[in-house]
Amino acid sequence: MTASAPGFEQLVLEAGAERLPCVRRGPDGGARLLIIQPLLEEMNRTRRLLAQTGAALATLGVVSWLPDWPGTGDHAEPDFSVTRARAAAADAARAIGADGVLAVRGGALFVPEGVPALLFAPAEGAAILRDLLRARVAADAASGAGSTMAQLEARLTAGEALDLAGYPMTAALADALRAATVLRSGARVVALNADDGDVRLDGPPVWRQSEPEAAGALAAALACEVAAWLGR
Amino acid sequence: MASKAAEAGVSADGMVRAVLRDVLALPPARAAALKPESPLFGALPELDSMAVAGVLTELEDRLGIIIDDDEVTAGLFETFGALTRFVAEKRGA
Numbered sequence: 001m002t003a004s005a006p007g008f009e010q011l012v013l014e015a016g017a018e019r020l021p022c023v024r025r026g027p028d029g030g031a032r033l034l035i036i037q038p039l040l041e042e043m044n045r046t047r048r049l050l051a052q053t054g055a056a057l058a059t060l061g062v063v064s065w066l067p068d069w070p071g072t073g074d075h076a077e078p079d080f081s082v083t084r085a086r087a088a089a090a091d092a093a094r095a096i097g098a099d100g101v102l103a104v105r106g107g108a109l110f111v112p113e114g115v116p117a118l119l120f121a122p123a124e125g126a127a128i129l130r131d132l133l134r135a136r137v138a139a140d141a142a143s144g145a146g147s148t149m150a151q152l153e154a155r156l157t158a159g160e161a162l163d164l165a166g167y168p169m170t171a172a173l174a175d176a177l178r179a180a181t182v183l184r185s186g187a188r189v190v191a192l193n194a195d196d197g198d199v200r201l202d203g204p205p206v207w208r209q210s211e212p213e214a215a216g217a218l219a220a221a222l223a224c225e226v227a228a229w230l231g232r
Numbered sequence: 233m234a235s236k237a238a239e240a241g242v243s244a245d246g247m248v249r250a251v252l253r254d255v256l257a258l259p260p261a262r263a264a265a266l267k268p269e270s271p272l273f274g275a276l277p278e279l280d281s282m283a284v285a286g287v288l289t290e291l292e293d294r295l296g297i298i299i300d301d302d303e304v305t306a307g308l309f310e311t312f313g314a315l316t317r318f319v320a321e322k323r324g325a
Contacts, residue, residue, distance in 0.1 A: 138304075138306075141273070142281065142306075150302070165281070208282065208287075208289075210278055210279075212257075
């Protein structure tokens with residue numbers, strides 16, 4: 001166990017065929033929570049918010065596991081796959097005996113069946129893909145390359161792998177994202193700055209910010225929601 | 233952030249200013265200082281390409297509109313005035 005905070009541990013989570021770099025926070029004997037991170041670049045931008053949320057949860061009697069998904073984060077080769085992430089999430093939930101999962105943004109696409117889920121600001125796969133393509137159009141405009149959404153879609157279809165915010169996007173991954181939908185039925189939905197959930201929280205959309213602002217109040221509020229939902 | 237209904241009476245100028253402030257985490261004084269001729273993309277370090285996508289999506293969510301793929305062009309984020317005009321036209325449409 002490292003010394004940075006009580007109940008903080010970096011480990012490798014054995015989840016089926018995957019070995020996932022993982023941060024575990026919280027007291028032994030607490031309610032067991034798997035945190036399913038957002039996808040691709042949104043994951044990096046949300047890292048601090050989720051670290052703060054995990055720390056706040058630890059004080060509320062919840063032990064949380066925050067793994068990086070295969071092909072993202074600390075994994076050497078960026079090679080993200082919807083199928084692999086979904087299987088890894090299910091295996092991870094089984095491996096830790098999760099009482100519930102907290103899925104954030106695109107993480108809501110990978111909620112395992114049979115595990116109670118709280119979705120925070122869930123995002124559909126098609127919306128995430130559209131954001132990434134729009135970001136590429138903006139980047140191309142800045143570099144003078146010039147592209148349109150239609151041209152990018154055509155290049156994907158033609159078999160080219162496009163760099164989208166630092167991750168290789170293939171036609172197969174794009175199709176998988178378009179087909180991936182959030183299952184809201186049975187889940188508790190916490191919305192951010194919107195009224196389309198069971199609960200509304202207000203705060204900065206850190207996953208959209210190039211320099212995510214400190215969002216300690218949002219992390220604390222989210223932790224309270226999760227802990228209450230887990231009966232803590 | 234206010235709800236959609238509460239923002240119905242807000243001007244396009246105020247709407248765009250609020251979205252830029254919230255998505256980019258701009259200090260209120262900098263958001264307030266934006267003028268129609270103020271350059272955006274390439275001039276605001278906070279406005280990287282991911283943030284451009286974020287601003288568009290936030291505008292869609294708050295206005296209840298869909299911005300078509302062929303409307304996403306380089307010129308849209310050239311100046312504060314260009315983005316404001318676009319939003320005003322979308323709301324009028």
